Amino acid sequence: MAEVHLPTTEFEEADAAHGNQHGVTDEPNADAEPMVSLLSVEGELTRDETYSPYLDALSAEELLSFYSDMATVRRFDQEATALQRQGELAMWVPMTGQEGAQIGSGRASKPADYIFPTYREHGVALTRGLDLSLLLRQFRGVSNAGWDPRETNFHMYTLVLAAQTLHAVGYAMGMARDVAAGLAEAAATIAYFGDGASSEGDVHESMVFAASYQAPVVFFCQNNRWAISVPFEVQSKVPLVRRAGGYGFPGIRVDGNDVLAVYAVTQWALEHARSGKGPVLIEADTYRLGAHTTADDPTKYRDRAQEDAWRLKDPLLRLEKYLRSLGLADDEFFAKVSAVGDELAAHVRAAVVTMSAKDIGASFANVYATAHPLIAEESAWQRAYEASFADAEGVAE
């Protein structure tokens, strides 16, 4: 099992593993593609000599918290969607269905690692300790980003697809330099992207640079099957994981709805990267159960049957089955988790409705790090112009 799952940079082995000579297949989503899966839909755990040791090291509390994290971020996702429907957010980017891929990978990261997300990594944000209400500032339109990324080593959401994959590589190159200079402990970056973004040139260039400089970066692709309305088959004719061989670094396909497998595989990849062996590509096989954003309507482009099939693979359900089978969790635990989620939802709602944008003056700040005459002139004019609407008491009309 291990040698099938384990990545290789040897073309012969890769071809043998994929059962063809040229790496070309008519089945883009070939279910035959090897995939690390440890926890079945029925909630049964299988052993893998490479990855199971990472799970053996988990305490019961940690196992339980994997579930509570997934449930909590799903509850958050529902609340944010509701806030959008109620007009409190301009738009929301739901992530329901991808909890396993996000919590599993995020929990594998250490505080010194640096995360470069897309705009859907709410679950990863939770694992980094970010106050999730801050994610909504951008979607309420009061800020282009809502937090100081340095506090949690969690970069702001990047809306230009794939641009952040290069930032992750450059940052990782800097980390490696700092380690070599004795200035920092070994750490790695994780570059998140999706199946749609995999077609962007920046993903290609980021992998070329990462390989050339053996940068400590883990490329984490959540293949959720849909780039808004376009299916994965239009992005690639072969599983994305196979690309890693072309760049000369390991690639691992993992069941993205199996939070334990994702955790173990990401641990392996991060250790590989931190130890100076270079980048790793992980393709997490998952599914976006909701819309791309609240502005979109999936019924126009995909069958309900496909969604229903993926609901059976729900990452929460299978972990719940496993935890119950071990006797680690009972109804009381799940009720408590649900209450924690409701509490977060209430916090987020309360925070959002107080987020306002009163003073456009702040929008002139930080355009440049140092004084700039044009910005200063326009800012001064804008202040005077707005002030000209004030009444005799100085209250703006």
Place this chain on the structure above:
Amino acid sequence: MTVMTFGRAINAGLRKAMDQDPKVVLMGEDIGKLGGVFRITDGLQKDFGAHRVIDTPLAESGIMGTAVGLAYRGYRPVVEIQFDGFIYPAFDQIVCQVAKLHYRTQGNVKMPITIRVPFGGGIGSPEHHSESPEAYFTHTSGLRVVSVSNPQDAYTMIQQAIASDDPVLYFEPKRRYHTKGEVDEAADLSQAPAVGAASVVTQGSDVTLVTYGPLVSTARDVAIAASDDGVSVEVIDLRSLSPIDFEPLEASVRKTGRLVITHEAAQFGGLGAEIAASITERCFNYLEAAPVRVTGFDIPYPPSKFESHHLPDLDRIMDGIDRAMGRPNSLSALEGK
């Protein structure tokens, strides 16, 4: 004072910046052993090592995007774009990321990236090697854009650009790389003219001639030729294209009442348009004539055998001066004068 070529002055400035700050790293295509296609980084990899002078894969967006990551981590990347016409694959990273990250992070993450761009024509190159793309970048908030015209400025301003906490595009007039000039390498950087300051290079009283980069030396020649015609030309080297230091321009135009702007880039939507509009707004009552632009044509850069007809030269700029002065000029016949 040392006499050195323009190219050598940039090299010396890079060397000094690297000496002073270990976080300064150079990135680009062929900049290591080869020293770049124009040899601007000649010898730097040998002296500072391959980890400070990085030969990158051949991918401009990749260079710029990884430079963003390095800057994020606390480094000061100096990126060489091999030729002006090759900057476009990096355009998204420059405009959407380099320019905006300081703003998006509310000042928490700085982007001290210097982007060196050999630009302009006049060296007989094939297409895509002679372009003047500066207006794309002056139109983008968050970027600073400079262009140097002489070895001393080249030496000083590359160091100022690297020291800046803002991203700076540094446009190098490639056809002037071999021009020699005096450079004071011992000069105190803190005493040097501000990077954003325009400078009056030739004083005059009849017409203000504004330019930058490769055409500054042409403009000096114009001033000499015009004085033989009895016209006193004040030449201003912008040095900084964004922001523009308008004060010396205004002071000059209030004195001369006439404005000519010249650049190699196309006319429509270019720097000349911005300067003409701004000076008209600021000095309308002082203007004796409409501002005149003398620029490259609004065509793709032509095959190099035609470039001498495309680029503003002494005669074309003299014609622009004649227009501003109301003397017989290329438009006289058309205007029935």
